Amino acid sequence: EPEVTQTPSHQVTQMGQEVILRCVPISNHLYFYWYRQILGQKVEFLVSFYNNEISEKSEIFDDQFSVERPDGSNFTLKIRSTKLEDSAMYFCASSEPDRETIYGYTFGSGTRLTVV
Amino acid sequence: AQSVTQPDIHITVSEGASLELRCNYSYGATPYLFWYVQSPGQGLQLLLKYFSGDTLVQGIKGFEAEFKRSQSSFNLRKPSVHWSDAAEYFCAVGGYGNKLVFGAGTILRVKS
Numbered sequence: 267e268p269e270v271t272q273t274p275s276h277q278v279t280q281m282g283q284e285v286i287l288r289c290v291p292i293s294n295h296l297y298f299y300w301y302r303q304i305l306g307q308k309v310e311f312l313v314s315f316y317n318n319e320i321s322e323k324s325e326i327f328d329d330q331f332s333v334e335r336p337d338g339s340n341f342t343l344k345i346r347s348t349k350l351e352d353s354a355m356y357f358c359a360s361s362e363p364d365r366e367t368i369y370g371y372t373f374g375s376g377t378r379l380t381v382v
Numbered sequence: 383a384q385s386v387t388q389p390d391i392h393i394t395v396s397e398g399a400s401l402e403l404r405c406n407y408s409y410g411a412t413p414y415l416f417w418y419v420q421s422p423g424q425g426l427q428l429l430l431k432y433f434s435g436d437t438l439v440q441g442i443k444g445f446e447a448e449f450k451r452s453q454s455s456f457n458l459r460k461p462s463v464h465w466s467d468a469a470e471y472f473c474a475v476g477g478y479g480n481k482l483v484f485g486a487g488t489i490l491r492v493k494s
Contacts, residue, residue, distance in 0.1 A: 270425075297480060301482075308484050308486050309426070309474075314480055324481075357426060370428060371426075373427075375423075376424075
């Protein structure tokens with residue numbers, strides 16, 4: 267079964283450093299997403315991406331965050347200058363454009379980001 | 383705005399017993415509803431979804447859920463729980479712009 271692959275599985279970074287979280291979505295999917303889950307809290311939407319541009323972003327997704335699909339297979343989330351409160355599990359997801367499946371995301375297993 | 387409420391933070395059931403996890407949603411239009419499961423250290427796996435039609439939907443691993451519009455509910459059920467079902471379960475509603483709005487989750491513990 268096709269998978270969404272995320273690397274690394276765990277990343278530790280110093281406050282103020284830039285991090286890039288990487289994702290390889292399912293190859294025929296056209297919508298891509300990032301969600302995050304702070305420990306013990308809800309899974310929260312960050313951003314959706316379609317046709318090489320952001321289609322929607324939440325209030326969490328401020329100027330410190332950016333997304334990119336640099337080469338047609340990878341989908342990255344960059345945090346420019348990490349803060350302690352960015353520590354969370356970050357999930358990448360992708361979905362097909364069909365109306366019946368568009369919400370039927372496939373999620374990756376997540377990258378646990380720890381900012382120290 | 384869309385929202386999802388899962389009133390039970392933790393539930394403990396005995397292996398072999400039946401299970402019902404509650405989910406209530408708030409959404410202005412016909413909702414798209416989902417249940418996801420997350421095992422420790424793992425990603426989110428889709429158990430089942432409701433878009434339209436039959437209000438009782440079957441999912442993987444023997445789970446089912448029933449959509450009740452009058453109660454704004456989408457409760458997840460399983461007739462006989464197995465120890466491997468211990469995990470965290472998230473209800474979600476498909477909101478505007480294709481995003482999912484998740485509930486806070488219910489942690490299921492299974493007693494042997």
